[in-house]
Amino acid sequence: xxxxxxxxxxxxxxxxxxxxxxxxxxxxxxxxxxxxxxxxxxxxxxxxxxxxxxxxxxxxxxxxxxxxxxxxxxxxxxxxxxxxxxxxxxxxxxxxxxxxxxxxxxxxxxxxxxxxxxxxxxxxxxxxxxxxxxxxxxxxxxxxxxxxxxxxxxxxxxxxxxxxxxxxxxxxxxxxxxxxxxxxxxxxxxxxxxxxxxxxxxxxxxxxxxxxxxxxxxxxxxxxxxxxxxxxxxxxxxxxxxxxxxxxxxxxx
Numbered sequence: 001x002x003x004x005x006x007x008x009x010x011x012x013x014x015x016x017x018x019x020x021x022x023x024x025x026x027x028x029x030x031x032x033x034x035x036x037x038x039x040x041x042x043x044x045x046x047x048x049x050x051x052x053x054x055x056x057x058x059x060x061x062x063x064x065x066x067x068x069x070x071x072x073x074x075x076x077x078x079x080x081x082x083x084x085x086x087x088x089x090x091x092x093x094x095x096x097x098x099x100x101x102x103x104x105x106x107x108x109x110x111x112x113x114x115x116x117x118x119x120x121x122x123x124x125x126x127x128x129x130x131x132x133x134x135x136x137x138x139x140x141x142x143x144x145x146x147x148x149x150x151x152x153x154x155x156x157x158x159x160x161x162x163x164x165x166x167x168x169x170x171x172x173x174x175x176x177x178x179x180x181x182x183x184x185x186x187x188x189x190x191x192x193x194x195x196x197x198x199x200x201x202x203x204x205x206x207x208x209x210x211x212x213x214x215x216x217x218x219x220x221x222x223x224x225x226x227x228x229x230x231x232x233x234x235x236x237x238x239x240x241x242x243x244x245x246x247x248x249x250x251x252x253x
Contacts, residue, residue, distance in 0.1 A: 090194065093194075097162060101158045104160075104161050149243040151241075155238070155239045159220060162215065163224055163237030170192065170226060175231070175233075179230050185202040185209050189202075189213070198214040199214075200213075200245070200246060209227070210226065211226050212224070213225075219242065221240055221241065221242070223238050223239065223246035223249060
């Protein structure tokens with residue numbers, strides 16, 4: 001009997017479940033759960049950001065309007081030079097020839113002493129003109145005397161250098177055409193890039209062929225006259241106001 005009681009007691013002891021403390025959770029499952037929650041939260045944030053970005057892109061695409069191509073400004077038909085397709089190439093030619101001559105452009109020397117500032121307490125030497133009332137008519141501007149506009153102007157050092165460059169290339173091109181006709185001279189000038197609107201002549205004058213080139217650009221005053229006699233080519237540069245044509249300038253010599 002005592003042996004049986006011992007065996008029963010041993011059986012009850014082995015069948016009794018192990019005790020677990022309340023509230024205790026294994027550490028590894030908790031860490032895995034936290035990691036899963038973090039990944040889920042991160043994934044949801046990325047998805048939300050992606051959806052928000054896609055929505056903003058959709059709104060931009062839906063709200064954007066296609067930009068219409070810029071229409072070129074119409075050519076002023078009243079200006080014959082603007083309607084000439086070769087005139088742009090002619091302007092580029094003048095600029096390229098003038099670039100090496102820019103070294104002759106005078107530079108302004110700075111003053112040795114700074115000018116004295118006027119005393120604000122003293123009245124000005126020249127009285128200031130009184131402003132016109134709002135309803136007053138401004139005085140008319142007197143037009144320039146036509147004879148004064150036809151006077152020959154002095155060329156700048158840059159324009160004199162430009163004239164030498166143009167004369168050299170014209171003489172070189174006409175050298176192979178002795179005793180040319182006016183038509184042949186004009187063909188040579190056209191081949192050099194000079195446009196018809198800036199070529200005056202050529203015309204026969206005795207045994208020579210004479211022409212005039214208008215090489216004025218951006219306020220310049222360079223005109224160039226030429227004479228071809230047999231194989232001899234003579235060019236003369238001079239200055240002319242943009243208000244008159246180059247052949248209408250009253251030459252000094």
